[in-house]
Amino acid sequence: MSTQWVDYQEGELAIEGEWTLAHYSQLKAAIASLPAQAGQVHEVNLENLRAIDTAGAALLVELLGAERVGDVHAWAPSLSAERQALLARVAQAMSMSLAPKPVSESWWHAMLAMLGQQVEALWHQQLQLMGFTGLVVATFARILWHPRRWRITAIVAHIQQSGFNAVPIVALLTFMVGAVVAFLGATVLRNFGATIYTIDLVAFSFLREFGVLLAAILLAGRTASAFTAQLGSMKAxxxxxxxxxxxxxxxxxxxxxxxxxxxxxxxxxxxxxxxSGLAGGAMVASLSLDIALSQFIGTLERDIAVTHFLLGLSKAPVFAFVIALIGCLEGFKVKGSAQSVGEHTTSSVVQSIFMVILLDALAALFFMEMGW
Amino acid sequence: MSDRQTKHKTADQEPVISVRGLVNRFGDNVVHDNLNLDVLPGEILGIVGGSGSGKSVLLRSIVGLKRPDEGRVEVFGQALDSLDSQQRSQMERRFGVLFQRGALFSSLNLQENIALPLIEHARLSRSDAEYLARVKLSLVGLPASAALQSPESLSGGMVKRAALARALALDPDVLFLDEPTAGLDPISAAAFDELLVTLRDALRFSVFLVTHDLDTLYSSCDRVAVISQKRVLAAGTLDEIAATQDDWVQAYFHGPRGRAAQQAASTHHLQE
Incomplete structure (x- = not known):
């Protein structure tokens, strides 16, 4: 039988045409259509082979066997030296086992293993975070008495990057949330004829919760990721x-x-x-609820104790500490590749937002029990 | 030695790469000024020069990663920037590039790294492409078990070999190597040189080899081009270059390392 690439007659196999990558699938089909014993044929004729590359050579080795192609100089001495070298080289490469070790596991086995790995990873992560916290606190205690080692320049640079540059976004976001809360309050409280309590709603929510929570979540997204990426690429x-x-x-x-x-x-x-959350609330109050700015401020002064402000503010350093630690720790966990930097950056944002909300919930419970 | 002599006949062939009047600058810093260079078919051209002399920038200009500020770079008789994107992609398929640090895709394992161009360009099925990828890995001397490893778990020498396998994936006509033996131990480096020559003899590609390694120059290069003073100071066979009257060239080839490499190479050839 005969095709464009191989010509098989009883006892003789002629390899013809261009055995190159461009024709790989046709070549494969042509080989597949040969009878099974074609590879063991006595005579192989390579005289009409016009071109061959590694892909073609690999197919030829598959057809004839590595040993036979490796001896190509013996049975096809008229083939050019380069092609002999190519065929011999590919045959040598393919005489070693090519198949990587098969990995086969049943799906439930794999799933259980994955679950176990995840749980163990979570446990290790918490252990590492605690260890890292201890390390940082110990280092802090050590340099506390050496003001020369405080790295004021670096601290100021980071304050600018992570704090000062974040002021516009934090202000804008809390302003808008403040306005939304005021609208929401007005809608619900109007039914009771108590729109004036919108002021209390905005004040309570922003002083106790939203001010610190929104700022912390923004910094978790903006700064924890930056810390991880910076330290991660330094690690890499x-x-x-x-x-x-x-x-x-x-x-x-x-x-x-x-x-x-x-x-x-x-x-x-x-x-x-x-x-700026209060400002957002005040704007909505004065524009759509007919509560004048002076009345807004007066009510704030009269009704809202300073405790609420202090409670809200007291959470900020805790959140800050957790966000910074997670950001840095994830950076240190990076292993030499760009992929790893990306994975750990994602993980640091997710973890720090999770921790901020978790701690906030715990704090809310605690403050409530204490009656603050 | 006979192989080297046949190489000299290639001198009157059309060059596969021709660089004319190339100027590259970064701000005020002129890296290349009126640089001319030819790469001939089937030769291994070694590019040497001091650190910061713009060897890698030259490589990047030829493969089209950096647009030259002035001058003309022709590959197979065509300027890359005159082609439309499809023709350009066709042309780029005829290049294989090995970057200094391998640049293997870190999200893919080795066989996927090599199979990627085969699937995208040669339109092979995934199983065919991965099979061929394993052939290539074996061709550059990596064991079958490496096929499923991720690049970050490899040693420096294995990364270089895997990167070479990827550069060879589409059987390129020109292979660009940026310091392939840097960071390898002498035995791995010598094995890499030998591998390169064997593959070149078998596959007949041209090689544009940026290197600092004098042993590589003596053992595998047919011609050498010296980049100095922002241009190609001299290009020719090693003997011709070594005879060039220039302080840098003299210091380079006749310093202690140069002499040792030359000696090693000549005893090697005598044994042959």
Whole structure:
């Protein structure tokens, strides 16, 4: 039988035409249509072979067997030296086993294994976070008495990046949420003829919860990710190892300035968030509820105790500490590839938002029980 | 040695790459000024030059990653920037590039790394492409067990080999190598040089080899081009280059390392 690429007659197999990658599938089909014993044929004729590359050579080796193609110089001496070399080389490569070890597992086995891995990973993550917290606190205690090692420049730079530059977005977002809360309050309270309590609603929610929560969530998205990406690419580039070998402590140089900056930044941003949330509420109150600005401020002064402001603000340093720690720790966990930087950045944002909301819920419970 | 002599006949053939009057600058820093260079079919051309002399920038200009500020780069008789995107993609398929640090795709395992161009360009089925990928991996001397490993778990030498396998995936006509033996131990480096020559002899591609490794120059390059003072200072066989009267070239080829490499190469050829 005969095709464009192989010509098989009793006792003789002629390989013809261009055995290249471009014709791979046709070649494969042509080989498949040969009778089974074609590969063991006595005579193989390569004289009309016009072109061959590694893909073609691989197919030829598959057809004839690695051993036979490896001896090509013996049975096809007229073939050019380069093609002999190519065929011999590919035959040699393919004489080793090519199939990687098969990985076969039943699906339920794989699923159970995955569940176990996830649980164990979660447990390890919490352990690591606690260990890291201890390490950072210990390092902080050590340098507390050495003001020379406080890295003021780095702290200020991080305050600018993660705090000052975030003021517009925090202010805008809380302003809009403030307006939304006021609208919501007005809609519900109108039924009871108590629209004036919209002021209390906005004030309570922003002083106690939303100011700090929104600022913390924004920083978790904006700054925890930045910390992870920065430290992660330094880790990938072996910069952190370089610091260590020079006897410098990466916790002191890289982590503490970031943590300190966050501890200063988040309370300030919380304050900005509270103010602009109240401003959003005041705007809605004066524009659509006929509550004048002076009345709004007067009610605030008279009805809202300063405790609420302090309670809200007291959560800010805790959130800041957790966000900064998670961001830095995930950065240190990065392993040398771009993919890994991406994975850990995602993980740091998810974790820090989760932790912020969890801690906020716990705090709300605690404050309620205490009657504050 | 006979192989080297046949190479000299290629001198009157059409060059596969011709660079004319190339100028590259970054801001005020002129890297190349009126640089001319030819790469001939089937040769291994070694590019040497001091650190920061613009060897990698030259490579990037030829493969089209950097647009030259002035001058003309022709590949197979056509300028890359005069082609439309489809023709350009066709042309780029004839290149294989090995980057300095491998640049293997970190989200794919080795066989997927190599199968990717086969699936995208040659339109093979995934199983065919992965099978061919394993042939290529074996061709560059990697064991079958490496096929499913991810790039980050490989040693430096294995990354270089895997990157070479990927560069060879589409059986390119020109192979660009950016310091392929940097960071390898001498034994792996020598094995890499030998592999390169064997594959070149078998597959007949041209090689544009940026290197600092003198042993590589002596053991595998047919011609050498020296980049210095923002242009190609000299191009020719090793003997011709070594005879060039230039302080940098003299220091490079006749320094202690250069002499050692030359000696090693000549005893090697005598044994042959």
């Amino acid at each position: 580039n072996e910069e952190i190892d370089a610091l260590r070998t020079q006897g410098l402590d990466p916790i002191e140089l890289l982590v503490l300035p970031r943590v300190m900056a966050m501890l200063i930044t988040l309370p300030l941003l919380t304050f900005v968030g509270m103010l």
